[in-house]
Amino acid sequence: MEQGWIRSRRGGITALYRLFDVLLIQGVLYASLAHFEVTPGKDWIIAGLLAAISFAFIAESVELYRSWRGETFKRILGTVAVAWVAVCIFLILLAFSFNAFAADYMRPAAAAWLVFTFFGLAFWRFCLRQFLFSIRLHGRNTRRAVIIGCTDSGYKLAKDLAANPQLGIHVDGFYEVPEFKDRISCIGDTSRFPILGSVDDAVEKGRSGKLDVVFIALPMRAEDVISETLDKFSDTTATVHILPNFFVAKMLHARWHQVGSSSLLSVFDTPIQGFDGWLKRLEDLVLATIILALISPVLLLVAAAVKFSSPGPVIFKQRRYGLDGQTIYVWKFRSMTAMDDGDKVEQAKEGDQRITSVGRVLRRTSLDELPQFFNVLQGTMSIVGPRPHAVAHNEEYRSRVNGYMLRHKVKPGITGLAQIKGFRGETDTLDKMSRRVEYDLEYIRRWSILLDLRIIFLTIYRGFYHKNAY
Incomplete structure (x- = not known):
């Protein structure tokens, strides 16, 4: 009887979800205003209503109110983030257009509202999810x-x-x-x-x-x-x-397409397109700009060390395959006396005599990769994605590793899922390359902004030093 009751009232329950979101958005707004002693005038009331209405529309478009039974909480959190970030961007653009909330004392209240509303939207869903898990373990809502x-x-x-x-x-x-x-x-x-x-x-x-x-x-x-x-x-x-x-x-990213009255199922496709592509590009631009500003002294020191330690240019540009297999030039601090970029490129090995004394330190610590943040700003690379290999290595492995070229359905990255899983540096065996490609394709299948942030965090947390990077 109880399970039938829950199912028969599913529409009413989802209506309560929507109502709770609206109340939470409004509640956090007025709590923020009260905390910063800001009078809730007409502009704030309009902002609250616009936020609630726009969130309702966007949440509906990203299917936030569908059944999430069987889905991971990361997927739920990612969907909430997409919906609320879109609302925030809309409100900020609107505020600047009308010069609203310009007073200094109002800005902290607005920032607190936007930030804590997201945490509230995520937290109550987490609590609800745990509650549903609990009652299902006791045989209800099954x-x-x-x-x-x-x-x-x-x-x-x-x-x-x-x-x-x-x-x-x-x-x-x-x-x-x-x-x-x-x-x-x-x-x-x-x-x-x-x-x-x-x-x-x-x-x-x-x-x-x-x-x-x-x-x-x-x-x-x-x-x-x-x-x-x-x-x-x-x-x-x-x-x-x-x-x-x-x-x-074995599909890379399944998606239905409609061409006239014909339905098509994509087999090898990328999840990073449309709104998601715009979101990832925004992520790259913001993070790359911040990171370059922070590491600029390091870039100057490394450039000087490379210049005065051995003859040759400071920056080495090598051809790689980028998005959709298009040729791009990846920037690195020069770490070798040789700069191979032909039909045959020999991977660096332990004790490689071509590596300079400074280059050995740079490669071990991944400091030689730092100029690739300029590739990110340029748009040829992303901060997170499959690591780009030399063109010669692509041609060597594309016929030996199943699905190898599918890793180029997204932009190559400075770091990636394969790297935080330990597959970095020399790929001297076919098995190592195969495992790296498996993680690259898993990243494409599972892609989300949250996964990107997790990979970036683990890259920093686990350090840039790696024993396999020669």
Whole structure:
């Protein structure tokens, strides 16, 4: 009865979410004004209303109020951040346009409002999430699910859901498809996930209202069967998901596109485009400007050390592949007596005689990479992304490592997920390069501003020194 009550009132609950957000935005505003002893005049009232209305629209457009069951809190936090940052930018531009909130004593109040509202929006969602986890562990607010198709991927999903009871999705069992009786894994554990019958039995269960979620775990070659199964479940109120098989799981970034009346599913695509691309570019510009301002004395000292320690230019430019495989020139402090940039480039090795005395220190500490922040401002690189390799190395490994060139679906970075995982420096074996590429592609699949900030933090926290950087 209680679970049906929750489901039947889902629309009312999401309306409460929206109302709570509006109240929180207004509440933090007036609390900030009270703290800084600012009178809440007409301008502030208008600002509060505009913030609440614009947040409601933007939150709806980024699907903040959809069900987040099964999603990570990082995804929720990222979506909240995108919505509220967009509101902040809108309000700031509006304030400057009308010269509002210009008085010095008003600025702290506005800053406190914008900052603490974000923390409030994130915190109450975290508390709600923990509350839902708690009641689901006690058998409430749960969903009954079944899996169509006795396949390895279906069995793996069943085990994953069972291992995460806080999600509140209980798998009753499997239903067979006569044409695809791939009982490879299911038969071995029928006591835990029994085979309950055929697809028609599952449909009948859905029609009777005893089924909430259906996972179709059939191979992609079963297109006709999947289509027929979907048609049958269209006569129920169950939520239906298609579980990607091996082929779909290899997608870099899946997205549906509409061309006229034709629907297209992208296979190898980038998540960093449109609004997200603009957001990442803003991140790069702001952080690169701040970092360059902070490290400018270091840049001058390193440049002087390179200039007076050995003959040759201070800056070494090497051709690399950038976004979409376009040739770019990456800047580095010169650390070698040789400056290879041809069809064959020999990677630096331990004890390499080409490395200068100053260059050895620069490479160990990654100080030779600092000029790449100018590449970031130029727009050819990003602060976070797959590390760019020499063109010669790209040509060598693109045919030897599966998916190698997909790392160029985003801008190359000064640091990246592979680097904080320890894959930095010489890649003297095919396995090392393969592992580096795996992390690069994982970064592209998982990309978010929060992931970027985490990588930047860990790069600084763990230090720039690395024993594998020769």
